[in-house]
Amino acid sequence: MKINLISDTVxxxxxxMLDAMMHAEVGDDVFKNDPSVNKLEEKTAKLFGKEAALFFPSGTMTNQTAIKLHTQPGEQLICDKYAHVFNYEGGGASFNSGVSCRLVDGNRGMITADQVEEAINPPDFYHSPLTSLVCIENTTNKGGGACWDFEELKKIAGVCKKHGLAYHLDGARLWNALVAKNETPEQYGAIFDTISVCLSKGLGCPVGSVLVGDAKTIHDALRIRKILGGGMRQSGFLAAAGIYALDNHIERLAEDHLRAKEIGVALIGLSYIKKVEPVETNIVIFEIDENYMPSSEFTSKLEEEDIHIISMGQGKLRMVTHLDYTDDMHNQFMEVVRKL
Structure with a gap:
């Protein structure tokens, strides 16, 4: 059987979910007349204790809209060096918003309030970009699905308030963090100005992300979504998948976390594995001992068994457990890895 651990987007x-999609009540969302989209937006906003929400085709578009909302051209945002908004959004921050990124050297994609404070440019020093936004990613993709300490997030919120900075959360895999840390969406809604959450990763939807914030911010986001080409018509078929996922697929993320941790433990016990990052959620990042075999040879051996993973560059390999990774697949995968 084919085992695809490239991402939780597969x-x-x-x-x-298909049944919910097929029976969705739909309209033209560009005119805000799609009942299913409206229901998804209201449901997501309520979850986070926010006034409003807006449905988007992708998490990248959601993040890029948030950056555009909170900045002006020539300004600067602060993020970790591993941040998705810097590494994996095609340079959108500079192209779409005309802003630069001040990269902070954090720990597995997580920075501290002190580091944020140090990275803020003096507002009256016009030779440097004006700092206007802090972007956080939870869980951290390149950091191996790591979950932030919520107390540190609150401290960063205090720094943002002190300096008049906007505070955005790239919560593409926030659902995983909530389950792993036993936290609530309301906790996050209380400290962030805007939050992007993805429906097509751990929750198993075919398409979609949602941006939440206050009513004015989301009203302004509607115009930016239009400019970026993100208006959709009878998107209620997709929104219905999101509603179903929010009702049925959040708690089961614990299963993905358990399988990922079992993979991590198995890898640690193998002689050809150089390093395994701590496994907290559904992402396993590890390195092969190149003295034993090149990482490319390792991935090739897995592909011969119809097992597929992905390279993160710099010798790092990644596996992501997900809704379609079953117990049978897990048992087969573990057997293959032990035999390599």
């Missing part, structure tokens, strides 16, 4: 809709 999932297909479950029978229950």
């Amino acid at each position: 999932t297909k809709p479950t029978p229950g």
